[in-house]
Amino acid sequence: MMHPSGTTADARGGQIVSHHVNIARADTDAFSSTRSEDYGNINNKCQSRETNQDPTWFKVVANRTTHLGTGSAIHRPVSMGNLIWYSATMDPATAALIHEQRQTHGIKYLIPDLPVRAYGRVQRRPPSWGLDRIDQRTDKLDGLYHYPESAGQNTTIYIIDTGVNVGHEDFGGRAQHGPVFLSGSNNNMVDKNGHGTFVAALAAGSTYGVAKKAQIISLKALDDSGAGRLSDILAAIEWVVKTHVAQGTKARSIINLSLGAEHNEPTNAAIQEAMKLGVHFSIAAGNDGKDACNYSPASTPGAMTVGATDKDDTIASYSNWGPCVAIYAPGSNIVSAWAGSATATHLQSGTSMASPHVAGLMALLLSESPEENISAETLADMILKTVTRFRLNKQVVTDTIATSAGTTLSLSESEDSLDSESQPQLNLLEFHGKALARNLIYVGEAPASSGETDIEDPPTVFSSSTPDKIINRVMKVITFTIVCTCTLVLTV
Secondary structure (H helix, E strand, O other), rough: OOOOOOOOOOOOOOEEOOOOOOOOOOOOOEEEEEEEOOOOOOOEEEEEEEEHHHHHHHHHOOOOOOOOOOOEEEEEEEEEOOOEEOOOOOEEHHHHHHHOOOOOOOOOEEEEEOOEEEEHHHHHHHHOOOOHHHHHOOOOOOOOOOOOOHHHHHEEEEEEEEOOOOOOOHHHHOOOEEEEEEOOOOOOOOOOOHHHHHHHHHHHOOOOOOOOOEEEEEEOEEOOOOOEEEHHHHHHHHHHOOOOHHHHOOOOOOEOOEEEEEEEEEHHHHHHHHHHOOOOEEEEOOOOOOHHEEEEEOOOOOOEEEEEEEEOEEEOOOOEOOOOEEEEEEOOEEEEEEEEOOOEEEEEOOOOHHHHHHHHHHHHHHHHOOOOOOOHHHHHHHHHHHOOEEOEEOOEEEEEEOOOOOEEEEOOOOOOOOOHHHHOOOHHHHHOOOOOEEEEEEEEOOOOOOOOEEOOOOOEEEEEEOOOOEEEEEOOOOEEEEEEOOOEEOOO
């Protein structure tokens, strides 16, 4: 789970909260970011992006920071497609100066170099079941996993994580080390945590994996505790993009991101740019049991964000949910390879375990397809055509709608929610056939007399919903229950 530290900025008002800034300009494609360990500390790391790929002004100003002496504030630059950003260490006054003059010099974003962590796992028993589940329509497991002969051949799955135990027997020589994006004692290729090895084997291990002939490349960007920085994650993504582009049109590249941080636009923008250049992403939704749209990279538009289910096809209690989740896959009580030896295994639960199931599925589909340069949109469509419809189970959920008396409540096809403009998103597709308790709160005065409020549902999403209207009463809050039967694709 992500637990970003430090104060944040109010981007809407352009305020600086502490010495942190978070700004955006729609008319440029530049961004930068800053962070500090705490308010009183002037060891403030940041990332910067300028238009026309000209960092001169930013470098000059950043190097004025008070604690560097003769050193440079600027760290590694990163770029992909139309995006470039710079990492730097600055004191609060310098960060504030850059914030104040950002419009003159074309900086789009100035954000904290956010902490990133591998999504945690809930250890439980009994044995794993994920592979058995994803190859069949029903939840009655048959003890078999069927997969095509190609098995992900000629595809590469990049694991940006804590490293990978490439000597594990489950990889059969198909896993290799890529660059390490950490410094200090963690600047080595060894996975001492186990998370990265676990994820890699689920995606492409010969015993535990979905795509048993795919290549695995480990990019270590999280330390031995599973923690990291946004700047390191973006640098790892940049490396994959450049490698993918250099390989030409036959490259089939997938990045698994079983990690996350608080919602931020630079991360989402970078991933969208990478997708435009042909790299595919499978992203863990997160383990906070909340709306995935509040996290990055889970909230990236167009990305394949994956929630977790248990053996009964129930959305796991820890899994994030909502309209940013594209698909659900097995995530509870999963067994896979581990760090420490060539035969080590472990049992884990989390959306970190669900995401590599989909990364492996991507490899299977790309390997079987004769087409080159398959877009993210095309691959997503291929995935949604293979998955099983309305299999998810969920308990009764209560939430609130704010509306005006007498208006029609709409079950929105595009937003998958009731009255989406006036309430937080609720993904009704997760509640197929279940009673959904709703509180109707009238905006302003309660209705002066009794009447009816219609409930409208688009037939392309719901084959039925009950009731189709509720009775207005002379009171502020009315509670009613609706049962929806969904017809959209839901789960792997």
